[in-house]
Amino acid sequence: MKSNRLMNQIGARLGLFTATTAAILWAGCGQQSKPVTGGPSASGGAPASTPGATKAGYTVGFAQVGAESSWRTAETDSIKGEAEQRGVTLKFSDAQGKQENQIKAVRGFIAQGVDAIILAPVVETGWEPVLKEAKQAGIPVVLVDRGLKVADESLYATLIASDFVAEGRMAAEWLVKKTGGKASIIELQGTPGAAPAIDRKKGFEEGLKEHVDMKIIASQSGDFRRSVGKEVAEALLKVHGTKVTAVYAHNDDMALGAIQAIEEAGRKPGVDVIVVSIDGVKGAFEAMVKGTLNCSVECSPLLGPLAFDAVEKALAGVELPKKTIVDDQVYDTTTAKDVIDSRKY
Amino acid sequence: MKDWFAGGRVLYPLIGLGLLLMFDFFFVPNFFQFEVRDGRLFGTVIDILNQGSKVMLLAIGMTLVIATGGVDLSVGSLMAVAGAVAAVLVTRSDLPVPVVCGVALGAVLLLGAFNGVLVSLVGIQPIVATLILMVAGRGVAMLLTDGQIVTFENEALVYIGNGAFLGLPFTLTLVLAVWGGALLLTRRTALGLFIETVGDNETAARFCGVPNRLVKTGVYCFSAVCAGVAGLIAASNIKAADSSRVGEMMELDAIFAVVVGGTALTGGRFTMAGSVTGALLIQTLTTTMVSLNVSPAIIPVPKAVVIVAVCLLQSDKFRAEIGRVLGRKAMA
Numbered sequence: 001m002k003s004n005r006l007m008n009q010i011g012a013r014l015g016l017f018t019a020t021t022a023a024i025l026w027a028g029c030g031q032q033s034k035p036v037t038g039g040p041s042a043s044g045g046a047p048a049s050t051p052g053a054t055k056a057g058y059t060v061g062f063a064q065v066g067a068e069s070s071w072r073t074a075e076t077d078s079i080k081g082e083a084e085q086r087g088v089t090l091k092f093s094d095a096q097g098k099q100e101n102q103i104k105a106v107r108g109f110i111a112q113g114v115d116a117i118i119l120a121p122v123v124e125t126g127w128e129p130v131l132k133e134a135k136q137a138g139i140p141v142v143l144v145d146r147g148l149k150v151a152d153e154s155l156y157a158t159l160i161a162s163d164f165v166a167e168g169r170m171a172a173e174w175l176v177k178k179t180g181g182k183a184s185i186i187e188l189q190g191t192p193g194a195a196p197a198i199d200r201k202k203g204f205e206e207g208l209k210e211h212v213d214m215k216i217i218a219s220q221s222g223d224f225r226r227s228v229g230k231e232v233a234e235a236l237l238k239v240h241g242t243k244v245t246a247v248y249a250h251n252d253d254m255a256l257g258a259i260q261a262i263e264e265a266g267r268k269p270g271v272d273v274i275v276v277s278i279d280g281v282k283g284a285f286e287a288m289v290k291g292t293l294n295c296s297v298e299c300s301p302l303l304g305p306l307a308f309d310a311v312e313k314a315l316a317g318v319e320l321p322k323k324t325i326v327d328d329q330v331y332d333t334t335t336a337k338d339v340i341d342s343r344k345y
Numbered sequence: 346m347k348d349w350f351a352g353g354r355v356l357y358p359l360i361g362l363g364l365l366l367m368f369d370f371f372f373v374p375n376f377f378q379f380e381v382r383d384g385r386l387f388g389t390v391i392d393i394l395n396q397g398s399k400v401m402l403l404a405i406g407m408t409l410v411i412a413t414g415g416v417d418l419s420v421g422s423l424m425a426v427a428g429a430v431a432a433v434l435v436t437r438s439d440l441p442v443p444v445v446c447g448v449a450l451g452a453v454l455l456l457g458a459f460n461g462v463l464v465s466l467v468g469i470q471p472i473v474a475t476l477i478l479m480v481a482g483r484g485v486a487m488l489l490t491d492g493q494i495v496t497f498e499n500e501a502l503v504y505i506g507n508g509a510f511l512g513l514p515f516t517l518t519l520v521l522a523v524w525g526g527a528l529l530l531t532r533r534t535a536l537g538l539f540i541e542t543v544g545d546n547e548t549a550a551r552f553c554g555v556p557n558r559l560v561k562t563g564v565y566c567f568s569a570v571c572a573g574v575a576g577l578i579a580a581s582n583i584k585a586a587d588s589s590r591v592g593e594m595m596e597l598d599a600i601f602a603v604v605v606g607g608t609a610l611t612g613g614r615f616t617m618a619g620s621v622t623g624a625l626l627i628q629t630l631t632t633t634m635v636s637l638n639v640s641p642a643i644i645p646v647p648k649a650v651v652i653v654a655v656c657l658l659q660s661d662k663f664r665a666e667i668g669r670v671l672g673r674k675a676m677a
Contacts, residue, residue, distance in 0.1 A: 192641045221641035225590045226494070226583045231396050235635045238389045239374055253494070257583055264507070266382055283496065 059089040060311060061109030062118040066097045071281070074345030075145065075301035079118065082304030099123050103130050110137050116311045117141045119156075121148045131155035140314035144303045147323075158320040160306045162299045162328055164196045167278050168203020170297045170330050175207075175214070175246060175276050178294065178332075182213040183246040183274070186236050188222035188229050188258060190250040197224075200250045200278055217243065222254035229254030233261035242267070249277040252284035252296055259292045270294050270333070280331060285343055288336035295332040301345055354607030357658040358622040361605075361651065365629050373636045385509035389632060397628030398516035399424070399575040399592075403599035404606070404620040405524055406571030409531070409564040411603050414544040414612030415464060415471035417565060420572035420599060422482030423453045424592035427576030429486040432495040432586030435502050442501035450573040456482060457569020461562030475565075479596065486588035496585040506581030516578050520621075523571060527617060540564060544612025598627055605655050626655070 060083065067073050076092075083090035091114060093105035099122045109117050110133055117134060119141055121127060127148050134141050135155055143159040150156070175183065187204070190197030201219070208214040218236045222229035229249060237244060247262070249255035255277035262269040269275055269292040277284060280298030287293035306324060313320055331339065369376040369389075379388040403420050410417045430449040434440055440448075456478055463474035497503075508515040531537030542550040543557045550557050572592075580586045604610060605626060606619025630651055634644045657663045 189641060218638045219641075220635050220638065221644075223590075226585060226587055227579060227591065230583055231392075231631075232635050234392050234396075235389065235632050236638075238378075238392065239636045241375065253587075256585075260583065265387075283494070 057087070058115040058315065059091065059112075060116045060118060060308075061091040061093070061106070061112070061114040063093050063095060063102050063105045063109070063120065065102070065120050065122050066094055071279075071299075071301045071345050075120070075303055078302040078304035079144075079307055080304075082308050086308055088308065095122060097122060099126060103127075106130050106134065106141075110134055110139060113137075114139060116315060118144055118307050118311065120144045121146050124149045128152075128155070140311070142307055142310045142314065144307055145301070153322055157314040158310050158322060158324050160303055160310060160324045160326060162326045164199030164299075165203035165206070166325065167297045167299060167328055168200035168205075169207040170203075170328065171200075171248060171276050171278060171295070172204045172207025172214075174295050174297070174330055174332065175248065175274065176211050178274055178276075179214070179246060181211045184215050184217045184240070184243050185246045185248055186233065186240070186244055186258075187216050187219035188232060188247065188249040188254040189219060190221070190224045190254075192221050194224070197221075197250050204248060216248075222249065222257070224251050224254060226253040226257040229257030230261045231257075233258035234264070237261060237265045237267075242272075244273060246274040246276070249275070252277045252279040252281045252293075255293055255296075256283055256287060259287060263292075280329075280343075281345060282340075282343055285331070285336050285340045288331065288333050289340055291333055293333075295330060296336075298329045298331060300326050300328055354659065355616055355619040355622060357607065358605050358619055358626055358655055360658070361655045362622055362626045362629060365626065365633065365651070369629070369633055369636075373633060376636070381512070383509075385512050385514075389636065391514060393625065393628050393632050395514040395516050396632070397625050398514070398520050399578055400595065400598045400602055400624040400627060401520045401621050402523060402571045402575040402578075403568075403595060404602035404624045405520075405527055405617050406564075406568030407596075407599040407603050408606070408608055408615050408617050408620045409527070409540055410471070410568045411600070411608055411610060412540045412544045412612055412615035413561055413564050414547070415561065415564070416475065416600065416610070417460065417568045417572075418472065418475040418596050419456070419460060419478035419482055420568060420575075421592035421595040422479050422486065423456055423569050423572035424576030424579055424595065425483050425486035425586075425588045426456065426489075427453050427573035428580030428586040428591055429489040429495070429588045431502060431577055432497055432580055433489050435497050435499045436495060442499060445502065446505075446577060449577060450570055453569045453573035453576070454566055457566040457572075458562060460569065461565035464565065465558040465561035483588065486586075490586055490588045492589065494585050494587050498584065502577075502581055503584055504581070506578045506583075519574055519578065523574060524617060524621065527567070531617075536560075541613055541615065544615075599624070601652065602627060605652065605659070607659055626651075 062079055064076050065072060067076065080090060080092065091109060091112065093108070095102035095105060102122055106117060106119065107130060117139055121143060124147065128150050131141060131150060132155065140157040141155070142157050145161050147159050147161065187201070189201055217240055220232045220236065222232050233247065247255065247258050249258060255275050259269040259275055262273050267273055274294050275292070276295040277293065278297045278299060280296045284293055284296040288296065303326065306326065310320060310324060376389050379386055407417055407420065427449040430452050431445050434445045434448060435442065460475050460478060463469045463477070464471050504515060506516060510518045531540065539555050539560050542553070542555050543560050547557055576592065579591050602623030603620045606616060606623035608615040608619060630648055634647065639647065
């Protein structure tokens with residue numbers, strides 16, 4: 001996922017500056033978290049105008065990675081907004097991309113006696129001790145958008161995340177429908193070895209399996225970058241010429257780069273060459289409204305409702321599946337216009 | 346111009362490039378196809394020149410830095426800074442584009458001076474001194490753009506990376522201008538000799554009255570400006586400043602181009618023609634791999650083979666050894 005990469009980038013780069021400050025802050029006040037809801041439900045209860053408000057009066061701690069991309073900010077806003085709507089007291093912590101901050105935040109939540117914890121882990125490993133502490137304290141932990149590796153799966157209630165393979169499959173299915181099952185496709189892969197790149201490739205190929213006339217004529221890495229996406233598309237369009245009828249990109253940025261290359265090759269993106277990508281960022285919606293991008297499969301950061309559904313079920317003692325798949329939507333030129341204004345990231 | 350040949354050192358990357366182009370001629374469809382559209386040339390070779398312009402610019406700047414015995418790791422991040430400054434100014438102010446570019450280049454010039462001062466006055470090793478901005482520069486760029494990709498549609502700014510001048514990409518004009526300027530300064534004035542002397546033996550240079558601190562600071566400033574122009578091209582080319590990713594690892598491409606081109610990392614004599622050839626070699630390799638649809642997972646391998654081959658050819662010892670083996674065979 002793009003946001004993950006971006007997080008690492010900032011973690012590495014900006015982190016250098018913030019780390020010292022953050023460390024001092026954390027040392028000074030071990031529980032640097034602030035409630036963000038409209039106030040505890042005791043102060044008059046949840047507003048009557050929010051029909052979604054069910055039961056109030058519990059407290060949730062949310063340990064977020066940071067605020068490195070619009071995708072992540074949208075996720076934070078979604079969870080904060082949902083907490084407010086349900087009248088939940090939310091304690092929020094921003095780890096600035098560092099696991100040690102996040103572990104401290106989770107310990108802080110446990111010490112404050114929250115009812116549940118929502119965690120978007122910075123990295124996959126090293127969570128066993130603190131999750132055991134949460135379990136001993138009887139606090140369920142709901143993971144959002146990224147998984148983690150623990151030997152004992154009972155340490156967390158559930159993981160709520162997108163399924164990259166499914167995203168690739170949805171892109172393929174949409175393309176089959178659009179092209180009538182016949183296309184010569186250029187695939188722009190993500191960074192070699194990255195999980196979303198592997199899974200989105202796999203899903204796309206699965207989706208095309210039944211359709212013999214859907215051919216991937218070239219598959220190259222665009223490194224999830226707009227510039228490389230453009231450069232690679234430029235070269236491949238020269239080699240294959242007008243044979244190319246579709247471009248599938250593993251993220252929106254590469255697709256936006258490819259669109260420029262298609263235009264420069266004297267062809268009309270969205271018409272002569274069908275372009276489909278994944279993520280559903282704002283720039284992709286703008287391109288869809290313009291008609292240069294045909295379709296984007298969303299990788300939704302709006303996990304608030306699902307997260308709090310899971311929290312409430314866990315609090316009620318319901319056994320949850322270990323993975324909850326986010327229901328990602330497919331948007332294309334026909335639907336983009338209606339939703340672009342409501343897009344949050 | 347003796348610099349063009351530099352005692353035969355430019356020959357080897359040129360041979361490499363020639364062989365690669367010959368390979369492309371036979372195996373890559375449409376490689377040498379040219380087409381005139383909207384009064385400008387189109388084709389894979391033109392793409393290579395256009396996309397290669399960034400590394401060519403970085404390599405020209407890097408050549409002078411390496412000639413003084415230093416290295417500039419910050420160029421990739423400085424590209425991000427220049428792109429971010431230009432994108433932010435052009436979207437949030439009404440300044441004319443030449444001023445915007447001037448401010449962007451001015452900003453990286455200051456950062457280059459910072460590098461230069463750290464190396465020449467403070468005496469920090471170049472690899473460490475420039476590492477600071479390699480890490481921090483990108484942070485500055487990200488701060489400017491709030492970590493987001495800033496897109497722009499300003500026609501004049503878009504022209505830098507996409508426009509055509511005399512039927513060829515405008516980026517090529519920029520490369521030739523910077524290269525020509527650098528050649529004039531280093532080969533028609535004593536500056537080139539100063540740079541080589543500082544790189545060869547700094548103490549001796551100082552005793553001879555060469556202003557070595559000024560020379561050193563100067564080359565880092567020049568390298569930064571080259572990076573700034575490359576950053577403007579990169580941003581302009583995709584009509585967006587992608588602060589987190591632009592120029593990533595490009596400092597290594599530039600160093601590689603310089604080394605393959607025949608300028609030794611130890612400093613001293615340098616050849617910019619070699620570096621430009623080296624940069625074109627990298628870009629041609631990349632484009633060839635993509636055009637042949639080589640699996641992204643194994644692309645680094647053939648690249649490594651070509652790089653090793655050219656570097657071996659650059660080594661006097663290796664050539665002597667090969668010559669001996671061949672000579673013995675001829676006698677037998």
